[in-house]
Amino acid sequence: MGKIVSQAWEIEDCKRFKEAGIQVYHPNYEVWDKNLFQKICPGKEAYIGRDNWIRRVVDSAEVFGPSYVIPNFVGGVELSKPYGFSTVAEAITSTREGLDFFMSKGIMPRFTAWCPEPYTTLGTQAGPPLEYFCELLTVWKATFEKYNLPIPPGYGEPGPGKAVFSVSAFMDVIGYSGRN
Numbered sequence: 270m271g272k273i274v275s276q277a278w279e280i281e282d283c284k285r286f287k288e289a290g291i292q293v294y295h296p297n298y299e300v301w302d303k304n305l306f307q308k309i310c311p312g313k314e315a316y317i318g319r320d321n322w323i324r325r326v327v328d329s330a331e332v333f334g335p336s337y338v339i340p341n342f343v344g345g346v347e348l349s350k351p352y353g354f355s356t357v358a359e360a361i362t363s364t365r366e367g368l369d370f371f372m373s374k375g376i377m378p379r380f381t382a383w384c385p386e387p388y389t390t391l392g393t394q395a396g397p398p399l400e401y402f403c404e405l406l407t408v409w410k411a412t413f414e415k416y417n418l419p420i421p422p423g424y425g426e427p428g429p430g431k432a433v434f435s436v437s438a439f440m441d442v443i444g445y446s447g448r449n
Contacts, residue, residue, distance in 0.1 A: 270423045274341070277317065277325035283332040293423045294333045296326050297341040298378075301367030308352040309391075327374055335375025336419050341436065342367065344405050345383035345397030357397075361404045368412045377413070377421050380405065381436050402438075410442040 277296035347360040425433035
């Protein structure tokens, strides 16, 4: 299955990717909060801008189909210092807004876990607490079920312990017996 992890492209460019055989499109938006996007993603903000980035993600669903647009965000970076939220609850509330926005349109964000890396701007601080990731998975699953979305394509079989990619932890919380 052809996948591309890329910037958020205009619809004409997305059509070219689709014609070239790309089926799953990952236009990563990194962080939902507008102020944090500007601070944490200064290049994306300067060259494309948050509002255009989000519009492009939404528009791309016309080309690939909503369930084949799977943008990534960096789970926990919204707690990073000096700009991030000071509580897990605030961070989850913000991320929930982004999940609800995209999932209401059939687009299914995935996330990677933020781990501060040495020698980077945010690399000299502690990563997010486990509580954040437990809450994030709970909110992700609830939003996924709220919109009755299909299993994301290209990630293997869903269910606990069946993740096949490092960025597919969300697959552990869906697809098991007892799902609504």
